[in-house]
Amino acid sequence: MxxxxxxxxxxxxxxxxxxxxxxxxxxxxxxxxxxxxxxxAPEVHGRWGEIYDPYGELEEWIHGECGRCSKEKSPYCPNCGARMDGGEEE
Incomplete structure (x- = not known):
């Protein structure tokens, strides 16, 4: 259950x-x-930011609130657990 x-x-x-x-x-x-x-705890929402290498290629994603970088754009931040939908609680 x-x-x-x-x-x-x-x-x-x-x-x-x-x-x-x-x-x-x-x-x-x-x-x-x-x-x-x-x-x-209230559900926390966040947004992934893009990080580019010197050649303009997308290198990884960063969560602007906690600063965690990730190679994958997952629906939740692996560091703080924020829901990465960019929005507010509905």
Whole structure:
């Protein structure tokens, strides 16, 4: 089973829209509220910059925030784990 972070609020809203009885809904709400939470770091986004050799050929990529260089333009920075989509969190 995958260990995903999920929103308690979203689960409770989903339960409220279900065909369960009010008693079943309340039981689930209490159970969900009693599950221990975890601290999650916000997702970090970044952008790869290009590094060229003296002949103008692309040599490698650099993450502007942490300074890590890479020969491959991967979707995540291998150093800091930033999501390299160049955008902000949606």
């Amino acid at each position: 995958k260990n995903d972070l999920i929103s308690r609020k979203a689960i409770k809203e989903y339960i409220n829209q279900s065909d369960l009885t009010n008693r079943e809904k309340m039981t689930l709400h209490i159970a969900i509220s009693n599950i221990p939470s975890t601290a999650a």
